[in-house]
Amino acid sequence: MKLLILDRDGVINHDSDAYIKSVQEWIPIPGSIEAIAQLSKAGWTVAVATNQSGIARGYYDLATLDAMHARLRELVAEQGGEVGLIVYCPHGPDEGCACRKPKPGMLRTIAEHYQAELTGLWFVGDSLGDLEAAKAVDSQPVLVKTGKGEKTLGKTLPVGTLIFDDLAAVAAELIHN
Numbered sequence: 001m002k003l004l005i006l007d008r009d010g011v012i013n014h015d016s017d018a019y020i021k022s023v024q025e026w027i028p029i030p031g032s033i034e035a036i037a038q039l040s041k042a043g044w045t046v047a048v049a050t051n052q053s054g055i056a057r058g059y060y061d062l063a064t065l066d067a068m069h070a071r072l073r074e075l076v077a078e079q080g081g082e083v084g085l086i087v088y089c090p091h092g093p094d095e096g097c098a099c100r101k102p103k104p105g106m107l108r109t110i111a112e113h114y115q116a117e118l119t120g121l122w123f124v125g126d127s128l129g130d131l132e133a134a135k136a137v138d139s140q141p142v143l144v145k146t147g148k149g150e151k152t153l154g155k156t157l158p159v160g161t162l163i164f165d166d167l168a169a170v171a172a173e174l175i176h177n
């Protein structure tokens with residue numbers, strides 16, 4: 001199946017060092033909603049794997065997080081597309097969970113949900129942890145320059161990382177090639 005996994009903050013919506021704490025702060029990156037809708041209409045299943053330590057830190061609650069994701073689904077549906085499984089890690093960095101990126105737990109959860117292979121599966125992120133999570137399960141790390149992507153570019157990237165300006169460019173590559 002044509003399955004694509006996306007990181008959320010910095011890929012779909014703008015990120016903030018102060019975390020994205022409300023639906024009002026959740027603002028799509030230009031072109032990202034359209035990109036997801038176009039991918040969906042072209043037969044791709046678009047899933048999301050996102051660290052949300054702001055839950056553990058008490059910055060926002062699960063109802064608020066769900067409201068952000070309802071907004072994402074609503075915007076993509078308005079463009080005729082749909083969003084697949086959204087998986088999040090609500091834990092803090094010190095909790096030792098199996099799901100927080102750079103651990104690949106969320107990628108495994110999504111692949112199992114769709115009975116899809118992880119090998120070569122594109123995972124699009126803006127942080128080094130996203131790319132490392134992909135590499136850990138032999139998926140394809142894809143870096144976008146939005147969000148923290150420009151800063152991540154200055155770090156040592158996993159071998160074979162693909163680099164695109166933004167999610168719209170990733171969608172154009174997948175749909176037209």
Ligand SMILES: O=P(O)(O)OC[C@@H](O)[C@H]1O[C@@H](OP(=O)(O)O)[C@@H](O)[C@@H](O)[C@@H]1O
Binds near residue numbers: 020052
């Ligand atoms: O990019 P994704 O995984 O969708 O979400 C990232 C967010 O959960 C937050 O992750 C935090 O990292 P720490 O969790 O504090 O290390 C910081 O980088 C915040 O700026 C960022 O908003």
Ligand SMILES: [Mg+2]
Binds near residue numbers: 008009127
């Ligand atoms: Mg991110």
Ligand SMILES: [Zn+2]
Binds near residue numbers: 089097098100
């Ligand atoms: Zn977790």
